[in-house]
Amino acid sequence: MKTYKYIYLLIIGLSMIGCSDLIEEPKTELNPEQYFKNLTLDQIEGFVDAAYVHMVHRNFLSREMAQALEFRSDMTAIGRTGVQERVDHDDFTVQADNALISGGSNTYWKKCYQIIAAANEAIEKSAFVENADETAKKELIARARFARAFTYFHLVRQFGDIPYLDDTTLLGDASVAERTPVATVYTKIIADFEYCKLNLPNTRTSRALPTAAAASSFLSLVYLTMAQYDDANFKKAYDEAKDVISKEGVYNLGLAPDFQDLFDCVKVDASLEPIFVLDFTGVSNGDQGRDYQGAMQGIRGDDQYLNGTKSAGGGWSVQVPALKVYTTWDAKDYRRAVTLDDTAYIKGAWVDYTNFTSNPLAVNRPHIAKYMYMATRAPQQDGNTRGSQSNYMMIRYAEVLLIAAEAANELGFSAEAEGYVNRVRTRARAGGVTNGNVASTSPANISGTGKDALRTLILEERRLELAYEMSRWYDIARRKMGATVFGSNGLESEVSTESGVGPGAKFFDASRDYLFPIPIDEIIRNPNLTQNPGY
Numbered sequence: 001m002k003t004y005k006y007i008y009l010l011i012i013g014l015s016m017i018g019c020s021d022l023i024e025e026p027k028t029e030l031n032p033e034q035y036f037k038n039l040t041l042d043q044i045e046g047f048v049d050a051a052y053v054h055m056v057h058r059n060f061l062s063r064e065m066a067q068a069l070e071f072r073s074d075m076t077a078i079g080r081t082g083v084q085e086r087v088d089h090d091d092f093t094v095q096a097d098n099a100l101i102s103g104g105s106n107t108y109w110k111k112c113y114q115i116i117a118a119a120n121e122a123i124e125k126s127a128f129v130e131n132a133d134e135t136a137k138k139e140l141i142a143r144a145r146f147a148r149a150f151t152y153f154h155l156v157r158q159f160g161d162i163p164y165l166d167d168t169t170l171l172g173d174a175s176v177a178e179r180t181p182v183a184t185v186y187t188k189i190i191a192d193f194e195y196c197k198l199n200l201p202n203t204r205t206s207r208a209l210p211t212a213a214a215a216s217s218f219l220s221l222v223y224l225t226m227a228q229y230d231d232a233n234f235k236k237a238y239d240e241a242k243d244v245i246s247k248e249g250v251y252n253l254g255l256a257p258d259f260q261d262l263f264d265c266v267k268v269d270a271s272l273e274p275i276f277v278l279d280f281t282g283v284s285n286g287d288q289g290r291d292y293q294g295a296m297q298g299i300r301g302d303d304q305y306l307n308g309t310k311s312a313g314g315g316w317s318v319q320v321p322a323l324k325v326y327t328t329w330d331a332k333d334y335r336r337a338v339t340l341d342d343t344a345y346i347k348g349a350w351v352d353y354t355n356f357t358s359n360p361l362a363v364n365r366p367h368i369a370k371y372m373y374m375a376t377r378a379p380q381q382d383g384n385t386r387g388s389q390s391n392y393m394m395i396r397y398a399e400v401l402l403i404a405a406e407a408a409n410e411l412g413f414s415a416e417a418e419g420y421v422n423r424v425r426t427r428a429r430a431g432g433v434t435n436g437n438v439a440s441t442s443p444a445n446i447s448g449t450g451k452d453a454l455r456t457l458i459l460e461e462r463r464l465e466l467a468y469e470m471s472r473w474y475d476i477a478r479r480k481m482g483a484t485v486f487g488s489n490g491l492e493s494e495v496s497t498e499s500g501v502g503p504g505a506k507f508f509d510a511s512r513d514y515l516f517p518i519p520i521d522e523i524i525r526n527p528n529l530t531q532n533p534g535y
Helices: 007-012 032-036 041-054 058-062 064-072 084-091 108-128 134-159 182-199 212-226 233-246 259-263 293-297 323-327 334-339 353-358 370-375 397-410 414-430 451-465 472-478 520-525
Strands: 076-078 274-279 319-321 343-346 349-352 391-396
Touching: 041 108, 041 134, 058 064, 058 108, 064 076, 064 084, 064 108, 064 293, 064 319, 064 472, 076 084, 108 134, 134 182, 134 212, 134 472, 182 212, 212 233, 212 274, 212 391, 212 397, 212 472, 233 397, 259 334, 259 370, 274 397, 293 319, 293 370, 319 323, 334 370, 334 414, 334 451, 343 353, 349 353, 391 397, 397 414, 397 451, 414 451, 451 472
Parallel strands: none
Antiparallel strands: 076 319, 274 391, 343 349
């Protein structure tokens, strides 16, 4: 019989390891079967909602995890603020006590296991619900299993072998759980998403709620990621992505006509392209519900995004593109204008990026525009856009097309693969509101490309189309591109020393750096946890 005494504490904020430190002081004795006998679906939904609420905390993708993923990529270099935990991810000098992933409460390892704990409680407690509609009950379980699979998918790509805790794990076992092999974790993730495909609706009004389309889309990405271990997974990725594409009408999916609309928190709600999003509401309770990406990426002192009754206040110039991201990106590609800000309104004057340091805390490089623009489309902002109404797209239809393209190319279906890439490029050429709706000849359609060259092209297309959407590091890791992209000709090779900022040097070690270190505080608490090689 499980121990239920800590379930609410787990949901409101304890790590799955740290709960072993608690001391019980029970006021009464209560039979678990009696207490949970009359649970309703509404109460189970409370557990499910808790999992999704945790996802819009700064310790998940809004701040801590986003910084680790972006600084480790070749698209982002440290900006004006040299906080050590950020510099270490940027330079690959991370240690097991890095503050983004280890120590204190502001770490995403703990937040991930809080999401998982809430999902597991929903799944387990659903067994106590009697006389409920079975379809509705399975749908709630599927939402919980989606949250669990989505979270483990992040963890396993970052840390490799991890403790896998599910709704059958006893609390006492959780505190001393060993690391579960990667292959087993992926088997569990796939089982969850397969259950979701069968028990979630095809469409929803809000894409912050998962659907069968979201489960199938993530399955295609899971298989694409697993292809690094076994090429046979390219066929599974292809089949899954093709299934989504063949059901475009059933799932109500399509590409947004204007790429910029994807980064407008109002217009994106009507778009067919997002498949699953984290939806910030503009209401925050401390760091719960607070969006940090606009602030982290925006230009210091920039007033170009004045909106409503308050100024966006610019950003903090923390996560800044390497200059070569901008200079090597074809200026005729509309996506560059949407993705990057190369001008700013500072101290009452328009300046280009070579003069951003007219505010001394800025950096003279183009900055990321996607999240700042998205956040400031809402009627009112506060705190450098941290009270935003942004939609973080965790997967969108363009990515499914590119997954299908990559998998098809590996299977020898090059013409089909080119067709998927060309569909994405056609949208990019069309232009939109950001360039006055001027169409372009770039990026051009492709045809007759050899398999090896097309593989490189598709990965580059993902880099540009999904820029700063927290996917590039995962592509580098699964394709083992580190030695190339962080080499002498990489995008960060020209990041020069700027007043108070280091040279952006990369010390990438392929034997170590494709995985993050297991947080040292978790190893101290749990003697059965082992460290990744090289840390």
